Amino acid sequence: RNNIERLNVLVNDLLDISRIESGRVTLNSRPVNLYEIAEEVVTETLRRSQTENKPMALSVDAPKNLPPVIGDKDRVRQILSNLVNNAYNYTPENGTIHVNIHQQNGELQVDVQDNGIGIKVEDQARLFERFYRGEDPLVLATPGTGLGLPIVRQLVEMHKGKLWMQSTGVPGEGSIFSFTLPVEKMENK
Structure with missing residues (x-):
């Protein structure tokens, strides 16, 4: 069953990145509540941690009344989901993952912070390359396609x-x- 799931993820990631790179993905842009999506992704990841018996502290922090961003809700969710799942995969039991959202200069910034294994300095420059996964044994022992971060980069x-x-x-x-x-621009009427 795990091999079938891994193969399914690989096929979907390959299809996704080829569609994105060939320009066949169009964004259905509209106002999106980023905080709401972050809460949903964190709740799903908490459920996963319970199912997999891997205790983890997850939280979302954002000021009240954040303006909506302009984006494709499903793709924004995919961005956040990929980043939170990466944090989960590379953070040991009883670790913490914190999603912080704040506004600056007409944009919302999202930080996904973990206290996991970290990323070796020599691997950082290649992190967003297709199929690159680094040399760390802990990374190589974790299932993945090496396509999640390149997909995130393209979508962002x-x-x-x-x-x-x-x-x-x-x-x-x-x-x-x-x-x-980018934050939704309020038109002056």
């Missing part, structure tokens, strides 16, 4: 946002993946 760029990451490379200090999306 399609939304006119930016994506970056920070990690000291020290195990246990984790990493922070951040992205921005």
